[in-house]
Amino acid sequence: MRWGRVEFEGSDYFGTIAGEELLVHEGDMFAAGRATGRRIALSSAKWLIPCRPSKMIALWNNFHASAAKNGWAIPAEPLYFCKTPNSFSAHEAEVRAPAHYDGRVVYEGELGVVIGANQSIFGYCCVNDMTALDLIGKDPAFPQWVRAKSFDGFGAFGPVIAQGLDPMSLTVTTLVNERERQNYPISDAIFTPAQLVSLISREITLEPGDVIACGTSLGVLPMRPGSIVDVAIAGIGSLRTHYR
């Protein structure tokens, strides 16, 4: 089952995806909702973020391959920052950095874990954890993770939330202008999705719709204005961002 949200003729709808249509539901997505019988052609609708997270928690240094390449120690606990809600953007969104920022902006293709009722895992999405890379270390006294990660639109996720997947079997690929730049298995994660939910929720209550971005691995590179970035995970779909 894959859940999505769209805007159509000025209103928002959510529901399940069947082929090229949204089967509109009403009620609460995280309590499954109820099908209304209405169908909307995806080709005539605009994609929205598939849910409205109260928070997006995003991991640093969560893959063995990137830890090894960068010489980072394997962390004893999940290490994370957050991306604020103004950063959320949907499939096919156009995203640009503020005019005064002239540093590098990188994509980071990631698996997103979407929380359901009772701090369970509801499903999975693709995440493009865009980052104003030169801000993080700009001030030597204080690494600016939240700022560098939270520019408007820098937290793309979607296109849908997919259920019924084994996350450990998934592979994240990122394509820039259709050229593959990232391709890594979730099985290389230091903390699995289930471990992340378990460890984080001991301290920070996770609400339905919250997203944990599981961190990225090798192949992160700067985007240039005009780049089209696709984060694709088989079983979920492909999340496209137009970087302007």
Add this chain to the structure above:
Amino acid sequence: MRWGRVEFEGSDYFGTIAGEELLVHEGDMFAAGRATGRRIALSSAKWLIPCRPSKMIALWNNFHASAAKNGWAIPAEPLYFCKTPNSFSAHEAEVRAPAHYDGRVVYEGELGVVIGANQSIFGYCCVNDMTALDLIGKDPAFPQWVRAKSFDGFGAFGPVIAQGLDPMSLTVTTLVNERERQNYPISDAIFTPAQLVSLISREITLEPGDVIACGTSLGVLPMRPGSIVDVAIAGIGSLRTHYR
């Protein structure tokens, strides 16, 4: 004008404070709302957080006195992390750290700037930016600001949002079990509230109800279970947290 939110007989209400009563309003607080004529005695209601921020941005190293004492350089730009919404707690809330965390938890009394329409300043509140201090530097590779600041309840703000104040004339005092531990003027800030809103909103859109916690100054100390912490700012009121 001071705005508050309360729970009374199972429902939530917002409105202006007049003496010991809430003058109930309907509509949008940030568009002033409309008085309904109903009054609720504050003594019979439970305080809620005065608005529902989509994000709380909190400053590090924003007062000259604490920078001087700690040997921190004066930052060229605002340095901030964020506190996730699960951390928000109201006046008179009971807050406790997770059982497995046995490190220090400190209070930080702060001025909170509440955003209104069009990224303007709507008003001001008190903030107790509670912090699991021993987490920040626990992993030498990654300072854990968001985690240390975002335990459930660790972001107290309120009791109300006050309008019509000159923030540069305000003084923040923090009392622990009625003993004064912090007393510092906002005029000592490195970045004023107006500068914070201006600089942050260039990159990160601020929504009505969002809170910028302006950072703390000298006098931060650990709390012990049983501590009662009051963050008081004349013209706003006193925000009480019961630390368990």
